[in-house]
Amino acid sequence: MNPSSSRRCSGFTLVEMLVTITIIVILAGLVVAGMDYAKESTKRNTAKVQIGLLAQACDDFKLDFGFYPGRAENSPSDGKNMSNELFSDLYWDSNRDGSGPLNDTVQKIYISDLDPEHNRQGWIDGRGQAARILDPWRNEYRYRKGSGAQSPDFDLWSPGKDGKSVPDDPKNKFNRDDIHNL
Numbered sequence: 001m002n003p004s005s006s007r008r009c010s011g012f013t014l015v016e017m018l019v020t021i022t023i024i025v026i027l028a029g030l031v032v033a034g035m036d037y038a039k040e041s042t043k044r045n046t047a048k049v050q051i052g053l054l055a056q057a058c059d060d061f062k063l064d065f066g067f068y069p070g071r072a073e074n075s076p077s078d079g080k081n082m083s084n085e086l087f088s089d090l091y092w093d094s095n096r097d098g099s100g101p102l103n104d105t106v107q108k109i110y111i112s113d114l115d116p117e118h119n120r121q122g123w124i125d126g127r128g129q130a131a132r133i134l135d136p137w138r139n140e141y142r143y144r145k146g147s148g149a150q151s152p153d154f155d156l157w158s159p160g161k162d163g164k165s166v167p168d169d170p171k172n173k174f175n176r177d178d179i180h181n182l
């Protein structure tokens with residue numbers, strides 16, 4: 001047997017091993033990146049559906065009461081810390097008499113999926129009247145109405161993956177991943 005054929009039969013050379021490992025690492029990276037992309041895409045689609053549900057419920061509330069959800073005349077312009085007010089008006093105590101849905105069979109429930117005990121959308125944080133409504137990245141949905149809002153009715157949005165949003169500065173980089181009701 002000549003020496004070169006015996007070397008070929010001995011298996012991979014070091015270079016061949018390194019090339020093979022490099023290819024495997026690159027392929028694994030592509031697979032992980034693809035899975036991350038698919039997960040983010042699913043989250044964005046979920047947020048769009050949830051914002052649509054909430055926005056429709058806000059319109060239904062307005063038809064009944066003549067004003068949009070939220071206690072104050074003007075919401076904070078950044079829309080922060082408002083999801084509990086949405087929760088209260090759209091689920092917990094829409095007629096604002098202090099009785100929750102278990103003790104008040106008269107009041108209207110605008111989104112049954114806001115029930116914290118079942119949490120079918122997985123978007124409720126907290127229990128009882130203190131519950132908040134979270135987007136798929138576990139940040140509160142933002143909401144504002146009144147003279148400070150850009151929309152004549154209300155603004156309702158997710159700050160997106162980065163969890164940040166500067167609504168009165170449309171070109172701000174933190175707004176690029178935001179998802180709005182349209």
Ligand SMILES: [Ca+2]
Nearest residue numbers: 159160164174
């Ligand atoms: Ca954002």
